[in-house]
Amino acid sequence: MAKTITQEFTKGLWAEIAPFRLVLGLCPVLGVTTTMENGIGMGIATTFVLLCSNILVSALRNIIPQKVRIACFIIIIATFVIVVELVMQAYAYPLFLKLGLFIPLIVVNCIVLGRAEAFAYKNGLLFSMADGLGIGIGFTLSLAALGGVREVLGTGTFYGASVFGPSFQPFEFMIQAPGAFVCLGLMLCIMNLFE
Template sequence: MSLKKIFTRGLWKENAVFKLLLGLCPVLAVTTNAENGLGMGLATTFVLLCSNGVVALMRNIIPSGVRIPAFIIIIATFVTIVQLVMEAWTYELYQALGIFIPLIVCNCLILGRAEAFASKRPVFSSLVDAIGMGSGFTLALFVLGAIREIFGSGELFGVTLFGAGYQPMLLMILPPGAFISMGLLLALMNKFENR
């Protein structure tokens, strides 16, 4: 498989959120606005990039019987780094994302890529795969967060978009809004892809 194909596959054809429906817990929980979605996506991408790289480096050392615990320890290391960095430099975002930063450890996208790709491939293509998958994940979180923010609070990145007469639809930034907008988005995509 060419590197370009590995990259674009994660971005769209095997998009973790819209196509594989992986890692939906953070996707639905933190996308109350575009900023949170983007932040969560970038944090996950960073962890994915590092863990894919290290797993690919160590793929011949890790005995296959204990590979899952080993992957988890590698992932947890980078999640801890992300958590401390975010607490130090982006404190507001850190507070907004809350428990979902440590929960990146059990994001099945990351473990899935480690198991299915990085543990069998050389380092460089694993990194490309991580960038592709991570950008796809970030894109999905950003789109969902932006849609929910626009409808649910009439803003995008905290900038008011409409006049004073606009009434935001509160439901969209509440949990049911996440499920409804995700479902409608998937339905729309299926409709246009299956033509």
């Protein structure tokens, strides 16, 4: 292992930022980012699942048999997803009402399974924690950025606060599904311009 823990953590924030660089996990990225609040909520939920599943997969990596590893990963991930769902229902019900459908779908988010398979199953506990946290925070930031842009243009508010005043005519297109694709495409384009 040439890389340090810090490097494993920071790679998720820019170099391998999941939705933009790897173009993974697009279902929630496009589906829930109609407002910034939704994006952040979804991001935090995914980060929690990612961190916990990475920790557990890494801790159990010598016990989990090679042939049934995917089944084991899915059990671990699904367990944490339901934990998130129940806790969110109990303590953040309005957020749950908005994200409801997408929370169970974290189970099949390929970022979570991808990190378990590609990283946590092969690396130590601390590295897996750093990896999970980094990728998760990167995912949250991407969702927040996309949600922020779509919210400002689509409803004229930023994190619930009005930006342009009452005379602003929102581009409703931006909060619908096609707007999500256009917005994601433009952000990918900008990121590539920076390189």
